[in-house]
Amino acid sequence: MEKRRVVVTGLGAVTPVGNDADTSWKNILAGLSGIEKVTRVNADEYPAKVAGELKDFNIEGFIDKKDARKMDRFTQYAVAASMMAVKDAELKITDENAPRVGVWIGSGIGGMETFEQQHETFLKRGYRRVSPFFVPMLIPDMATGQVSIMLGARGFNSCTVTACATGTNSIGDAFKVIQRGDADVMVTGGAEAPITKMSFAGFCANTALSTNHDPKSASRPFDKNRDGFVMGEGAGIIVLEELDHAIERGAKIYAEIVGYGATGDAYHITAPAPEGEGGARAMKMALDDAGLSPEDIGYINAHGTSTEYNDKFETMAIKNVFGEHAYRLAVSSTKSMTGHLLGAAGGIEAIFTVMALKEGILPPTINLETPDPECDLDYVPNEARKSDIQAAISNSLGFGGHNATIALKKYEA
Structure with missing residues (x-):
């Protein structure tokens, strides 16, 4: 079907x-x-x-x-x-x-x-x-x-x-x-x-x-x-x-949602699996579901919680999924401005991802002042950036080992 x-x-x-x-x-x-x-x-x-x-x-x-x-x-x-x-x-x-x-x-x-x-x-x-x-x-x-x-x-x-x-x-x-x-x-x-x-x-x-x-x-x-x-x-x-x-009905269309991935770590009640293994599988699943290649993605709205292990392991997961393209795409965490809304985080971050696609502007990660050698991707530091991206993903990772990713792209008739 x-x-x-x-x-x-x-x-x-x-x-x-x-x-x-x-x-x-x-x-x-x-x-x-x-x-x-x-x-x-x-x-x-x-x-x-x-x-x-x-x-x-x-x-x-x-x-x-x-x-x-x-x-x-x-x-x-x-x-x-x-x-x-x-x-x-x-x-x-x-x-x-x-x-x-x-x-x-x-x-x-x-x-x-x-x-x-x-x-x-x-x-x-x-x-x-x-x-x-x-x-x-x-x-x-x-x-x-x-x-x-x-x-x-x-x-x-x-x-x-x-x-x-x-x-x-x-x-x-x-x-x-x-x-x-x-x-x-x-x-x-x-x-x-x-x-x-x-x-x-x-x-x-x-x-x-x-x-x-x-x-x-x-x-x-x-x-x-x-x-x-x-x-x-x-x-x-x-x-x-x-x-x-x-x-x-003549509705305006912001973007198209094209893929979804959800996995379990089966590792620990609060800590993410080493190297973000479960999150990596969720991202790959969303890409496969969408029929997108890693190179199609221009932006990732990261879970990016400002905790030691999440940020490091999410970065590792992105590298594992995207390879060398990980260094060419943009990643940002809007939690730097909103804080972490727990169960609501994925909702507001989906909105920000949709708007980034629609308007061609990437939201920044503020307060990024001292580089972490283990977090070495392009996190759109401190200022928004214009970028005509065609597809993006948004990640959410939760206690209990829950990992979820949605993939969105610009709407084309």
Whole structure:
């Protein structure tokens, strides 16, 4: 059976660098960091002091206060980004097409804030005072559930939980749903609201977070002096659509998604496999699925977390897959500006990759000041760069050994 072509027709985001996709992209190109001193937790109680928090986000600009109170913050982010993406796509969901419009949005840890708040209530006041909405607010699939309800999308409906690979796995799996004919449209990506007492404590305890107190330099992927990632929050959602369906309704087309790879390390619960072996297989799988050669790729939006092993092993994986071409293509980590949005990272980074293809501009890796001999590729240091790339990939690598890569290219009729 011939594979159906799938294109990107809508973008929506709430990120530490902007409360919509357009603002986020413009600030990324300008090299503006959204990382500041953390406010959602008491910085004095933790060795990590900074985070990528949303600024002036108001869910009541999208839904009423009564509905918002029944949602954890991560679901609110997903709803807002999804509504923006569908509006950007100029997609009208009706009783007629609703069964062919699906939703696939993932979250790495779901409603952690709700869990913490309700647990405190339980300890102080007993089970009778726990909210009846506790479980529906907590579970990670509720972003997908609430978005489908708000949009009236009654098609394929699912949720991925693969730690930091979640957003990219969600988009890749949604792509496959359309490609095989089970839907015509999928609203997909990731959402996360992880800046809470316990999750911040957990990542501090396993020494994953940067203890650099300077917000503007704490996230420094591929730099020799990197010392951990910076936690971020938000959501990145895209609208994927079968090509003929998009053309028939006159939709604008940002780019085409052409390949997906997903692998497991089977190695360690938090550390990547040596030399990024699993990530390399995911990249190769995505290229093979897309029918692209390594030389076709002009840009990689790297996972690039600013941790010692990720950046080194991801660099090794790129070299293993791309050979000498690894030194000719461009690689950058937008986490240098947004921080690491965990399950939402792949969602916003897919948007940045799509825009790099559409506009022919590569986002930079900021704070790249001291070269690391083991990270010796072209990381687009500190300033955006014009480049008429034809194809790109975006990587996401998660705890548990999850690796995901999507391949995109400029749309050609």
